[in-house]
Amino acid sequence: MEDTGKNMMKWRIASSAENNCTCVTNKWTVCAQDASGNCTCMLVGSNHKVDCSTLTSKCLLMKAEMTPLKEKRFRGHPRGLLDNPDCEDSGIFKARQCNQTDTCWCVNTARVRRTEKGSKSLSCSELVRTSWIYIEPKHKKRSSAFNVLEVANALKHLFESRYKLHPKYIAAINYDSPLIQIGLNQNDSEKSRCDVDIADVAYYLEKDIKNDSIFHSDSTLTVSVNGDALDIEKLRIYYVNEKPPEFCMRQLVSGISAVVTVVILTAGFGITVLVVLKWLQTRKYEKVEIKEMGEIRAPSLQLP
Structure with a gap:
C-alpha cells in the first residue's frame, strides 16, 4: 500500500x-x-x-x-500518525501538539517541546516564537582555509537566493576553519507576512544537508566559495525561544531564560538534543543541563 x-x-x-x-x-x-x-x-x-x-x-x-x-504499520500503530503535526489554517504549528495516545505538549514555532507532557486538557496559551537560530556547519578538511569574506558572501547569497531569507535576518556569519557560525534573528515585531520564517529556513537547510531536499528539481545543495565547493560534513542547529520553557522546576536550575534545541547532522543522520542554558550577567550563554548526550555549548557569535 x-x-x-x-x-x-x-x-x-x-x-x-x-x-x-x-x-x-x-x-x-x-x-x-x-x-x-x-x-x-x-x-x-x-x-x-x-x-x-x-x-x-x-x-x-x-x-x-x-x-x-x-499505511505503514509500526509496532501495531500507523507510523504516519505518531508524529503527525497539527497545523493552523495559516500553516504554522498549533501551540499544542498531541500524539495518537492523546498525550499533549506545548511547542515553539519550530515544534520543539517546551513544556511537560500532559493530557488533552493541557492548555497552551500561545505559540512561543523561536527568535534566534544558530547554525554551525563544519566543512570537510582541506589543505588551506577559505577566505573569511568569501565564505560570508557565499552563505549570504545562499540564504537570500535559495531560501528567500531577507538579509536583515542574517545577524552574523563567522568563520574559523573548518567551523562556520551563522546567526539568524527574527522577532515577531519585525517579521512581515511576506517574510519567510527562520524556522522554515533551518528545516529546508537541514533537509538539504541530509540529501533529502524539499526543492522539486534542484535536489542537490551546492555552495561554491570562489570556485571551490564548500562541502559540509556536519551541521548543528540551535533553536532559542523568546520565552523560557515551562518544565517542572525541580528538573532545572534557577535563572533559566532560554532553551536551545540542537539538531546534529552527520553523514545524513539527525540527532535532536535538548540543551538548557541560563543567561549570565556577562551576556554569555553557559550550559546548565544537557539531556540525551554529552557537553555542547551554544555558539558565541560576534555580531557585526
Whole structure:
C-alpha cells in the first residue's frame, strides 16, 4: 500500500512536470493547469494551496511527509500518525501538539517541546516564537582555509537566493576553519507576512544537508566559495525561544531564560538534543543541563 501511494504521488508529480507545471520550492505538491494555463499546486495529503514563490511552512511540510507513511504499520500503530503535526489554517504549528495516545505538549514555532507532557486538557496559551537560530556547519578538511569574506558572501547569497531569507535576518556569519557560525534573528515585531520564517529556513537547510531536499528539481545543495565547493560534513542547529520553557522546576536550575534545541547532522543522520542554558550577567550563554548526550555549548557569535 505504501509503495502504491508513493508511485501514485510520483506519477502525479511527473505528469505535472510534463505539463510544465511544477512547484520549484516544494516537491510535496500536486500541480495542475487550468483552462487559462495557470498553474495551481496543492500540498500532498491536504487541500492547502501552495505559494511556490517562497518556502512552505515546516508544519505543512511535515504533514505532507507523513502522507506516504500513513499505511505503514509500526509496532501495531500507523507510523504516519505518531508524529503527525497539527497545523493552523495559516500553516504554522498549533501551540499544542498531541500524539495518537492523546498525550499533549506545548511547542515553539519550530515544534520543539517546551513544556511537560500532559493530557488533552493541557492548555497552551500561545505559540512561543523561536527568535534566534544558530547554525554551525563544519566543512570537510582541506589543505588551506577559505577566505573569511568569501565564505560570508557565499552563505549570504545562499540564504537570500535559495531560501528567500531577507538579509536583515542574517545577524552574523563567522568563520574559523573548518567551523562556520551563522546567526539568524527574527522577532515577531519585525517579521512581515511576506517574510519567510527562520524556522522554515533551518528545516529546508537541514533537509538539504541530509540529501533529502524539499526543492522539486534542484535536489542537490551546492555552495561554491570562489570556485571551490564548500562541502559540509556536519551541521548543528540551535533553536532559542523568546520565552523560557515551562518544565517542572525541580528538573532545572534557577535563572533559566532560554532553551536551545540542537539538531546534529552527520553523514545524513539527525540527532535532536535538548540543551538548557541560563543567561549570565556577562551576556554569555553557559550550559546548565544537557539531556540525551554529552557537553555542547551554544555558539558565541560576534555580531557585526
